[in-house]
Amino acid sequence: MNHKGTIVHFDFDPDSESFAYDPYPAYAWLRTNAPVYHWEKRDTLLLSRLEDLRTFLTHEQLSTDIADWEHHPGGQLFEQPGFEAWGSIIATSLFQLPPADHARVRKLASVALTPRAVRAMEGAVRATVERTLDDLIANGDEVVNIRDFTETIPLTVICDLFGVPSQMRAGFREFGLAAIRSVQPNLDPAVLSEIANGFTQGKVLLEQLIEARRTDPNPPADLLTRLIEARDEAHRLSTAELMSLIFALITAGSDTTVHGTCYAVFTLLRHPQALAELQADRSLLRSTIEETLRWDSFGKIGLFRYALSDFELAGVPVRKGQAVSGLMGAALRDPNGYADPDRFDIHRENVANLTFGLGRHFCLGANLARTEMMKAIEILLIERFPHATLAGEPVIDHHNPIMRPIDNLPVRLGADQGKAKA
Amino acid sequence: MRLIIDVIACEANGACTRILPEALELDDEDQLHLRLAVIPPELEDKAERAVRVCPRQALRLEPSKP
Ligand code: SF4
Numbered sequence: 502m503n504h505k506g507t508i509v510h511f512d513f514d515p516d517s518e519s520f521a522y523d524p525y526p527a528y529a530w531l532r533t534n535a536p537v538y539h540w541e542k543r544d545t546l547l548l549s550r551l552e553d554l555r556t557f558l559t560h561e562q563l564s565t566d567i568a569d570w571e572h573h574p575g576g577q578l579f580e581q582p583g584f585e586a587w588g589s590i591i592a593t594s595l596f597q598l599p600p601a602d603h604a605r606v607r608k609l610a611s612v613a614l615t616p617r618a619v620r621a622m623e624g625a626v627r628a629t630v631e632r633t634l635d636d637l638i639a640n641g642d643e644v645v646n647i648r649d650f651t652e653t654i655p656l657t658v659i660c661d662l663f664g665v666p667s668q669m670r671a672g673f674r675e676f677g678l679a680a681i682r683s684v685q686p687n688l689d690p691a692v693l694s695e696i697a698n699g700f701t702q703g704k705v706l707l708e709q710l711i712e713a714r715r716t717d718p719n720p721p722a723d724l725l726t727r728l729i730e731a732r733d734e735a736h737r738l739s740t741a742e743l744m745s746l747i748f749a750l751i752t753a754g755s756d757t758t759v760h761g762t763c764y765a766v767f768t769l770l771r772h773p774q775a776l777a778e779l780q781a782d783r784s785l786l787r788s789t790i791e792e793t794l795r796w797d798s799f800g801k802i803g804l805f806r807y808a809l810s811d812f813e814l815a816g817v818p819v820r821k822g823q824a825v826s827g828l829m830g831a832a833l834r835d836p837n838g839y840a841d842p843d844r845f846d847i848h849r850e851n852v853a854n855l856t857f858g859l860g861r862h863f864c865l866g867a868n869l870a871r872t873e874m875m876k877a878i879e880i881l882l883i884e885r886f887p888h889a890t891l892a893g894e895p896v897i898d899h900h901n902p903i904m905r906p907i908d909n910l911p912v913r914l915g916a917d918q919g920k921a922k923a
Numbered sequence: 924m925r926l927i928i929d930v931i932a933c934e935a936n937g938a939c940t941r942i943l944p945e946a947l948e949l950d951d952e953d954q955l956h957l958r959l960a961v962i963p964p965e966l967e968d969k970a971e972r973a974v975r976v977c978p979r980q981a982l983r984l985e986p987s988k989p
Pocket residue numbers: 928932933934935936937938939940955976977978979980981982
């Protein structure tokens with residue numbers, strides 16, 4: 502199909518190394534010259550303007566359900582041995598459920614993740630961050646990889662919250678990574694079988710976790726117990742819904758927050774003046790975190806959505822089944838949304854931050870993710886290692902199709918100022 | 924103008940209450956309350972911003988009935 506007005510000759514290669522390190526020239530070009538860009542390699546329309554991203558995230562005719570996609574990869578995945586059992590579970594994930602069921606399932610979890618509820622978890626988050634930092638410096642290395650620090654924080658917090666035994670945690674991390682890879686089209690057979698394995702093992706873990714809690718004579722009054730009760734007693738959740746919701750809660754934040762925190766450290770160490778201001782005034786912490794998410798977004802292509810009908814988007818025709826995605830990093834530098842968008846400014850007020858989405862699928866864990874990021878930065882760069890500096894260039898994974906994760910961020914920590922006195 | 928809250932969609936993120944505390948209030952149980960039946964003209968700008976920032980898109984503005 503010919504997308505009028507979007508065909509341009511422009512070397513857009515988001516899988517290239519140069520793009521991973523600095524996508525901003527390409528983003529600026531797209532915003533100006535091809536705000537609805539047809540990316541031939543994956544037959545996807547890519548949006549780059551802030552207003553178009555808002556439309557994309559809230560559009561009733563754009564579905565997050567992979568079953569609505571004409572190049573639906575599910576078929577491939579479901580042919581993998583042992584994968585059949587996942588069919589019903591995936592069909593009840595929050596990205597797949599029809600609106601009424603979605604609202605019912607989501608509400609059961611969202612009440613446990615409001616800002617007020619998350620405030621009560623701050624002490625636990627702080628303890629996790631402190632412990633992780635102590636592990637990081639245990640070897641006494643002068644230069645550390647900050648990714649090793651950010652890697653386990655979100656998973657540990659959520660596993661503590663759910664009472665997931667420590668021997669299961671590595672398995673859940675693998676499971677989460679498999680799920681992230683599974684949303685990509687045209688995967689090769691080796692990757693498909695790895696993904697299917699991750700899911701198969703993940704299902705066993707979920708069943709063990711739920712069964713252990715159900716048979717616990719004194720179950721703790723936490724979210725996991727409440728969700729199990731919602732299925733067993735109130736019949737407000739089906740078994741498949743229960744499994745996919747627990748899976749989503751454990752894994753969804755365990756990758757994105759890792760990268761968001763890594764980028765926050767990187768961006769602050771590149772802006773020593775802003776960091777000094779933050780160190781002098783912790784009330785800037787919240788706006789600083791928002792600005793790090795805006796200024797250098799770890800997102801790349803993001804999650805695809807699929808057109809349910811033929812319609813027009815920003816003046817360009819979209820056909821039924823067409824894949825559409827939003828370039829978050831481009832939108833967050835849109836001059837029509839932010840004054841002087843390329844400037845890192847921790848004083849920006851009410852940054853219209855779409856990092857966590859908008860509308861029906863707005864990130865369920867956004868408040869928890871923000872708290873984790875704030876605690877990690879506060880403890881690492883304000884309380885413990887205020888003299889930390891970059892010890893080289895980061896290594897960014899340019900093979901990752903949807904994000905630009907930092908694999909290695911070498912940092913010279915300097916002297917430890919010790920744990921904060923309570 | 925009147926402000927309408929979609930109580931199913933609202934997840935007590937409080938983005939709106941920071942912008943329009945004159946009309947919106949979260950209680951200790953994360954319920955959002957509307958304090959003004961009608962949004963006076965001088966608050967309309969702020970109300971529009973509150974509608975826009977709500978991450979769940981749970982607010983909307985409607986003309987008040989005559
Ligand atoms: S910003 Fe939206 S979700 Fe948050 S309290 Fe206000 S209406 Fe509810």
